[in-house]
Amino acid sequence: MTEAELVEQLLTLPDVATQKRFLEEHRLLLNDEVARLLDLQVAHFLRADIHKALEIADHLCYIAELTDNPFYKAWSRVSEADARSIGLGEYELAISLYDEAASIFEAHGSPRYAWAQLGKVNALSCVGRYEDALEVGHRISPVLEAQGWRRSLSILSMNLGNVYSRRGEDAESLAMYEQAADLCKQMGKDGTTDWAMIQQNRAVAQRNLGRFDASIETSKLARDTLLQLDEKVEAARAEQALALTYFILGRFNEALELLDHVGEVFLADGRKRDAMLVELYTSDCLLELRRFSDVLEKCQRVRGLFAEIRSHEVEALAIINEAVAYAELHRYDEALVSLSEARQIFAEAGSQVRAASTDLERSAVLLCQARYPESLAMAQKCITTFNAHSLPIEGAQALIVAARGALALQEYPQVYEFLNEALQVGEKLNIPTVRYQSHSLLGALAAAQGDIGTAQKEYEVAIQEVERLRGRLMIEFRVSFLEGKEALYEDMVGICIAQDQFLLGLEYAERAKSRALLDLLAYRLDLTIQAKDAKDNPMVEELTHLRAERDHLYRRWESEAEGAERNERGWSSSQSLRQQAQQEVLLLEKKITDLWHRLLVHNADYAREAALWAVRTESAQPYIDLDTVLVEYYTVHGKLVVFLVTTNDVQALRLDTDISRIKALMQSLQLNLRTVPKSPARVLPALTANAQAILHRLYQLLIEPIQGRFEEYSKLIIVPHDSLHYLPFHALYDGNSYLIEHYEISYLPSSSSLPYCRELRPHSENSVVVGHSNGNYLPHAVEEAQTIATLLKGQLFVEEDAVLAKLYQAIPNCRIIHLAAHGDFRLDNPLFSGLALADGWLTTIDIFNLRLQASLVTLSACQTGRNVLGGGDELLGLMRALLSSGAASVALTLWAVEDRSTAQIMETFYQGIVQGKSKGDSLRHAQLDFLRSGDGLSDAQAEHYSHPYFWAPFFLAGDAGPL
Numbered sequence: 001m002t003e004a005e006l007v008e009q010l011l012t013l014p015d016v017a018t019q020k021r022f023l024e025e026h027r028l029l030l031n032d033e034v035a036r037l038l039d040l041q042v043a044h045f046l047r048a049d050i051h052k053a054l055e056i057a058d059h060l061c062y063i064a065e066l067t068d069n070p071f072y073k074a075w076s077r078v079s080e081a082d083a084r085s086i087g088l089g090e091y092e093l094a095i096s097l098y099d100e101a102a103s104i105f106e107a108h109g110s111p112r113y114a115w116a117q118l119g120k121v122n123a124l125s126c127v128g129r130y131e132d133a134l135e136v137g138h139r140i141s142p143v144l145e146a147q148g149w150r151r152s153l154s155i156l157s158m159n160l161g162n163v164y165s166r167r168g169e170d171a172e173s174l175a176m177y178e179q180a181a182d183l184c185k186q187m188g189k190d191g192t193t194d195w196a197m198i199q200q201n202r203a204v205a206q207r208n209l210g211r212f213d214a215s216i217e218t219s220k221l222a223r224d225t226l227l228q229l230d231e232k233v234e235a236a237r238a239e240q241a242l243a244l245t246y247f248i249l250g251r252f253n254e255a256l257e258l259l260d261h262v263g264e265v266f267l268a269d270g271r272k273r274d275a276m277l278v279e280l281y282t283s284d285c286l287l288e289l290r291r292f293s294d295v296l297e298k299c300q301r302v303r304g305l306f307a308e309i310r311s312h313e314v315e316a317l318a319i320i321n322e323a324v325a326y327a328e329l330h331r332y333d334e335a336l337v338s339l340s341e342a343r344q345i346f347a348e349a350g351s352q353v354r355a356a357s358t359d360l361e362r363s364a365v366l367l368c369q370a371r372y373p374e375s376l377a378m379a380q381k382c383i384t385t386f387n388a389h390s391l392p393i394e395g396a397q398a399l400i401v402a403a404r405g406a407l408a409l410q411e412y413p414q415v416y417e418f419l420n421e422a423l424q425v426g427e428k429l430n431i432p433t434v435r436y437q438s439h440s441l442l443g444a445l446a447a448a449q450g451d452i453g454t455a456q457k458e459y460e461v462a463i464q465e466v467e468r469l470r471g472r473l474m475i476e477f478r479v480s481f482l483e484g485k486e487a488l489y490e491d492m493v494g495i496c497i498a499q500d501q502f503l504l505g506l507e508y509a510e511r512a513k514s515r516a517l518l519d520l521l522a523y524r525l526d527l528t529i530q531a532k533d534a535k536d537n538p539m540v541e542e543l544t545h546l547r548a549e550r551d552h553l554y555r556r557w558e559s560e561a562e563g564a565e566r567n568e569r570g571w572s573s574s575q576s577l578r579q580q581a582q583q584e585v586l587l588l589e590k591k592i593t594d595l596w597h598r599l600l601v602h603n604a605d606y607a608r609e610a611a612l613w614a615v616r617t618e619s620a621q622p623y624i625d626l627d628t629v630l631v632e633y634y635t636v637h638g639k640l641v642v643f644l645v646t647t648n649d650v651q652a653l654r655l656d657t658d659i660s661r662i663k664a665l666m667q668s669l670q671l672n673l674r675t676v677p678k679s680p681a682r683v684l685p686a687l688t689a690n691a692q693a694i695l696h697r698l699y700q701l702l703i704e705p706i707q708g709r710f711e712e713y714s715k716l717i718i719v720p721h722d723s724l725h726y727l728p729f730h731a732l733y734d735g736n737s738y739l740i741e742h743y744e745i746s747y748l749p750s751s752s753s754l755p756y757c758r759e760l761r762p763h764s765e766n767s768v769v770v771g772h773s774n775g776n777y778l779p780h781a782v783e784e785a786q787t788i789a790t791l792l793k794g795q796l797f798v799e800e801d802a803v804l805a806k807l808y809q810a811i812p813n814c815r816i817i818h819l820a821a822h823g824d825f826r827l828d829n830p831l832f833s834g835l836a837l838a839d840g841w842l843t844t845i846d847i848f849n850l851r852l853q854a855s856l857v858t859l860s861a862c863q864t865g866r867n868v869l870g871g872g873d874e875l876l877g878l879m880r881a882l883l884s885s886g887a888a889s890v891a892l893t894l895w896a897v898e899d900r901s902t903a904q905i906m907e908t909f910y911q912g913i914v915q916g917k918s919k920g921d922s923l924r925h926a927q928l929d930f931l932r933s934g935d936g937l938s939d940a941q942a943e944h945y946s947h948p949y950f951w952a953p954f955f956l957a958g959d960a961g962p963l
Contacts, residue, residue: 003033027066035075042079050087070104077101078116085123088309094123114143115152125163128350133163154183168353168389174205196225203241210392210429215245236265250432250469252285253607276305283321290480292325316345327365335365356385363401376405396425396434403441415445436465440488459492474604478516483871490636502652506643509634510617513873514749520884521756527848532603539599550588551840589832620751623758629710632719635659644709657701663723669694676949688947695733715744719751731952744920746960749875757888757959767794767816772802774822774836781820784903788818791910803839815855823861830868830876835861844881852886855963865892889958901950905930920960927951
């Protein structure tokens with residue numbers, strides 16, 4: 001039996017006792033080569049299975065007993081120390097084990113005592129004993145050199161590089177890594193693997209010094225070399241270093257894609273600790289994308305693992321990210337508690353740089369709490385620390401925080417000094433995050449000093465940098481990325497209006513509104529669940545499985561026929577069943593959302609194409625009819641402004657109101673609307689009068705100041721902003737009549753979307769109509785569908801035939817699609833808003849997977865037009881999905897609708913369309929007919945149904961013209 005065979009057989013035995021008996025039986029075969037091979041196994045399991053690594057180190061100790069060889073005992077102490085230090089973060093214990101091993105070698109006159117101290121250098125640096133680490137390194141270096149142990153010398157040089165790196169002395173660190181690499185080259189092929197691994201550390205030092213191009217090339221060189229050597233795990237580490245460089249450069253999508261792959265490699269190799277570190281680095285990216293709930297979730301997992309293995313510095317890094325997320329969520333007290341905890345860990349470890357990084361985040365929180373002098377003083381101390389350690393990136397970030405504090409204190413010369421220095425770093429190192437923040441603050445500084453021209457120029461540069469960063473993201477992440485950056489656009493719009501630059505002001509407002517939808521329309525980006533690379537097939541298969549599992553759970557949850565089966569599972573009541581089922585559904589939906597986003601990141605080739613980064617604003621003017629005025633609202637720091645756009649003119653003015661007043665009135669209106677379906681007929685007239693009073697006040701604030709400017713027009717296109725998306729403008733009341741009685745009204749998420757909606761002209765004459773009563777909960781839905789199908793001479797699916805498969809097969813070439821069913825708006829996750837059909841839900845995520853050529857899609861169901869407002873005024877919900885999938889216009893509802901009135905309005909709506917009227921005109925007359933005549937109703941019923949609740953939820957988004 002060879003030594004390799006002996007080790008292989010040993011490691012396959014089931015338990016420690018059996019393994020020890022095996023060693024006893026083969027004690028005559030135990031030699032240096034066996035010890036060496038076991039030591040290599042310890043190194044392999046350090047990050048994959050630390051308990052296995054310790055078990056093998058113990059075998060080395062047992063071999064020392066069996067052979068009475070003290071060197072094997074020393075060897076076992078080094079192996080255990082490596083496991084304690086690298087695997088568990090038990091640095092003090094590891095240091096004592098390294099010393100014990102060195103003492104054994106030294107007592108026997110062996111120079112291997114120097115080899116036994118290699119790991120001690122790294123362990124000492126990990127507990128902040130940098131001078132001790134350097135002293136040990138310089139003491140053992142001559143011994144290793146005298147013995148000609150090049151590999152040990154290269155490891156020592158790398159460990160010394162790590163010491164300098166932890167001290168923030170990256171120039172010295174880089175020199176040591178280069179020395180280590182040269183030693184590996186002298187070893188020829190035997191040194192190739194170590195050389196490639198050293199390149200990973202070189203890449204980190206280069207990145208910290210701002211040498212990003214060199215860092216990228218070094219990481220790629222290391223990765224490619226390690227892949228050639230079939231060192232997949234170490235190649236993944238090189239990719240991890242590359243991802244972090246991309247992150248600093250704002251190439252977030254590329255960073256996320258690489259980190260996703262690296263995490264998969266580590267998990268496949270059983271390296272849970274390394275995979276959890278990837279979670280930490282991913283949370284860095286997610287912080288920039290403002291996905292704070294995801295950050296908190298990941299950081300909790302990272303904290304738990306690294307606290308368990310007592311790797312406290314990594315735990316503290318997770319705590320910092322957790323604190324930043326808390327601060328962004330305005331949970332400032334929690335943020336400060338977390339930062340204090342992290343700082344204490346770094347202080348105990350003697351890590352000045354990381355302690356300063358923690359202080360910088362504390363300074364940012366103090367700034368949010370308006371504690372400006374404290375914030376500024378702390379940021380200035382951080383600047384000093386980062387400059388002393390030659391850390392330009394961290395220094396620039398500290399300068400920006402200091403500039404914010406100084407600006408708040410009106411210390412303008414100091415602001416300019418801070419920002420000028422930060423901008424020099426951002427320009428020199430090509431860091432867009434530093435540049436955009438610097439230019440934004442320079443704009444604010446100029447505005448504060450009354451220099452409007454300079455402010456406008458600085459804001460423009462800042463906006464370009466934001467859009468450059470945004471363009472390199474997967475489309476769905478662009479929404480959250482813009483959160484918190486709207487103020488920059490608002491500043492620019494405010495300046496433009498103040499200078500009567502109305503067209504330019506409209507352009508900047510449009511650059512901040514529904515950009516993800518516009519990107520989908522302009523570039524025909526594909527959000528379907530498909531694998532563009534074969535390696536993503538398992539992800540697609542898992543998504544398909546999870547979606548089917550979710551649909552099944554929903555059906556089981558809602559089916560009373562399965563009550564007996566539910567009780568068999570041990571649930572005490574239907575309520576407990578629903579609660580448990582709800583939690584299962586929410587968990588599945590979270591998995592689906594996360595997995596879909598991962599797939600989209602992989603598929604986002606467009607994020608690398610520079611031609612697609614620039615924001616395009618399409619002028620709506622060429623597409624506006626002569627009888628139409630487009631009314632676009634925009635909020636500038638809480639105050640409302642409005643643009644009036646016709647085919648040949650753009651005007652703008654500020655309204656004498658703010659969005660908070662509008663929101664208060666809308667809350668009152670929503671309360672009124674929610675009361676209607678629960679109220680007896682006798683109180684309806686009073687509710688109607690109350691609704692009209694609220695709508696009249698809203699009319700006075702939003703329409704009356706501008707109505708004189710569009711009296712000669714007959715059509716209005718409303719582009720809302722912020723919470724105005726939830727307001728039925730067509731129901732605003734002038735005291736005698738509703739706005740819809742004077743104008744045909746349609747809506748757009750942004751004026752730039754009008755050209756894309758107008759350009760969609762389907763060739764097909766087909767139509768499909770679906771009606772599902774949801775267990776007779778909506779008895780008029782089937783009747784409505786049958787009536788409309790007859791009018792359109794279209795394909796009809798009702799009740800049990802209203803299944804997803806038939807719908808998917810029928811709709812791709814349809815000009816009109818009408819769905820009458822129960823709807824559900826999901827505020828918590830709009831991807832799962834949808835309509836209930838016979839065999840499941842048609843959700844937002846399902847619609848993203850469709851390819852439509854429809855002139856009109858009508859969702860005749862409750863709340864189908866409600867959306868979650870994302871960053872950049874993005875409307876997250878069914879409307880966005882339908883427009884991006886190819887619908888030219890969508891008829892939707894703003895609140896829960898009444899079954900009977902809906903059927904009547906929809907019938908009249910389609911009668912108008914069949915007669916050749918435009919979509920907008922048809923919907924207007926359907927609502928007016930219902931409002932005015934109460935066709936087929938008694939006087940009491942007509943008065944009952946005159947409340948806006950019954951006729952006003954319906955609105956048309958997109959192209960309001962003819963089919």
